[in-house]
Amino acid sequence: MFDRLKLITDDKLLNAFKNIKILLVGVGGVGGYALECLVRSGFLNITIIDHDVVDLSNLNRQIISLHSNIGLKKVDIAKKRALDINPDANINIIDDFLLPDNIDNLLREKYDYIIDACDTITAKVELIRYASVHNIKLITSMGTGNRFDSTKLTITKLSKTYNDPLAKNLRRILKEKNIRVNPNVVWSSELPIKNHNRTPGSIILVPMQAGNLCASFIISDIKKELFK
Numbered sequence: 001m002f003d004r005l006k007l008i009t010d011d012k013l014l015n016a017f018k019n020i021k022i023l024l025v026g027v028g029g030v031g032g033y034a035l036e037c038l039v040r041s042g043f044l045n046i047t048i049i050d051h052d053v054v055d056l057s058n059l060n061r062q063i064i065s066l067h068s069n070i071g072l073k074k075v076d077i078a079k080k081r082a083l084d085i086n087p088d089a090n091i092n093i094i095d096d097f098l099l100p101d102n103i104d105n106l107l108r109e110k111y112d113y114i115i116d117a118c119d120t121i122t123a124k125v126e127l128i129r130y131a132s133v134h135n136i137k138l139i140t141s142m143g144t145g146n147r148f149d150s151t152k153l154t155i156t157k158l159s160k161t162y163n164d165p166l167a168k169n170l171r172r173i174l175k176e177k178n179i180r181v182n183p184n185v186v187w188s189s190e191l192p193i194k195n196h197n198r199t200p201g202s203i204i205l206v207p208m209q210a211g212n213l214c215a216s217f218i219i220s221d222i223k224k225e226l227f228k
Contacts, residue, residue: 145200
């Protein structure tokens with residue numbers, strides 16, 4: 001199934017993909033597309049954490065969400081889809097919320113990379129701390145809601161972000177907790193659109209691109225390490 005991929009790379013890189021262990025936290029708008037990219041690129045060992053179910057409001061932006069699976073667990077749907085793409089994949093699912101008091105219990109494996117595609121800033125802080133303590137490479141997604149222009153998304157360090165309220169709050173909390181880490185983030189320089197509603201608006205273009213960039217970060221990093 002990877003014949004087309006082999007035309008632009010070699011077995012060394014593809015074998016590396018097979019052995020890398022990835023933790024994906026959140027499999028909604030951003031995480032669903034990150035998972036899609038990883039599985040279709042030949043990654044086999046992926047653990048997914050999510051405690052949500054598919055909702056009608058997810059249909060406009062989440063690749064795993066369909067009318068036929070509304071009300072079902074996202075981790076179950078994501079695993080089924082991944083295995084339908086590549087039956088050789090080893091998809092481990094954790095149907096739970098990631099919290100400060102359970103993160104060490106939930107994360108028992110040794111991961112090479114963490115993709116933070118979750119919604120809660122508390123979980124983001126804990127993942128940044130955990131990745132730093134355990135020397136795991138991490139990419140964390142900032143806000144994708146209330147944005148329309150997918151070309152404004154990029155990867156940089158948290159300290160370089162602007163026009164992103166989530167990133168601003170994250171910097172503040174890390175400083176307050178004395179967590180001296182400057183993580184890699186996927187973020188948008190686009191000013192959030194004011195929609196006069198507490199629920200953020202969304203279009204598929206932005207979370208889709210954020211998920212693609214999260215996967216791209218891992219792929220590019222592995223390639224850089226192999227061929228440096």
